[in-house]
Amino acid sequence: MSFQDILLGTPTWVWVLLAVLVSRGMKAMKSGTAPLSKLGIVPAVFAVWGLLHVLSDPAAGWDTALMWVAGGALGVGVGAAIARKSGLTVDRMARTVTLPGSAVPLALILLTFAMKFWIGFELATAAHIGVDSTFIVLNGLVSGIVAGIFAGRFLIYWLALRPTAEPVLERA
Numbered sequence: 001m002s003f004q005d006i007l008l009g010t011p012t013w014v015w016v017l018l019a020v021l022v023s024r025g026m027k028a029m030k031s032g033t034a035p036l037s038k039l040g041i042v043p044a045v046f047a048v049w050g051l052l053h054v055l056s057d058p059a060a061g062w063d064t065a066l067m068w069v070a071g072g073a074l075g076v077g078v079g080a081a082i083a084r085k086s087g088l089t090v091d092r093m094a095r096t097v098t099l100p101g102s103a104v105p106l107a108l109i110l111l112t113f114a115m116k117f118w119i120g121f122e123l124a125t126a127a128h129i130g131v132d133s134t135f136i137v138l139n140g141l142v143s144g145i146v147a148g149i150f151a152g153r154f155l156i157y158w159l160a161l162r163p164t165a166e167p168v169l170e171r172a
Contacts, residue, residue, distance in 0.1 A: 001125065010117075018113055021045065025106030033091075033098040039157055042105065043150035046112070050143030057136060064140035069139040075148020076155065083156035090160045097157045105150075114148040 024042050050072075054065050082104060089098045119139045 007048055007120065014117070017045075017049075018023060019112065021109045022106070025109040028099070028105035029101050029103055031101045035094075035096050036157060036161055039097060042109075043154045045145070045149070046147040046150050049116075050140070053143055054140055059136050060140060064137050067137050067141040068144035068147075069145025070149070071146075073144075074152075075145040075153035077148075078145075079096045079149035079152020079154075080154035080156050081152075082149070083153040086089060086153075088160060089158065090157075092163060094162055097160065108146060108149060112142065115142045116142045 011033065011098070023044070050068055054060050054068050056062070086102065087100050090096070119135050121141070122135050123139075
């Protein structure tokens with residue numbers, strides 16, 4: 001199978017999704033301020049993408065779902081650690097987060113896309129890969145880790161925007 005066959009055989013929605021995600025990743029390379037709701041787009045896309053795989057693939061079973069959950073838990077920890085070190089600032093009144101530019105989101109997006117594309121290609125073209133393939137479970141794990149990383153980052157943004165505790169006035 002030629003490279004051209006691979007490109008032409010890929011559904012259009014995959015390329016549209018890649019364009020949207022790369023666009024978001026490129027925007028993340030520049031520092032900027034955004035409302036929390038906008039920062040939730042990429043985590044939501046990766047969570048839905050992963051869950052759709054787990055729920056819609058007839059070959060995905062409990063093992064795939066458990067790997068997605070385990071990968072998600074691991075990813076949340078990694079994403080939270082990344083976000084804590086990012087140097088973010090928040091404006092609680094405007095409910096916005098200011099982030100310094102970073103190539104991390106774009107790198108995660110490209111790595112995830114490449115992994116999922118490769119796994120999908122293998123599942124679609126390799127006759128030797130059966131229904132009970134470890135590729136399906138691996139896809140669940142990769143999806144969970146990446147969804148978790150983006151969710152962990154989002155969690156830190158959300159936690160940073162919580163109102164601070166009001167000081168307790170002492171009685172005179």
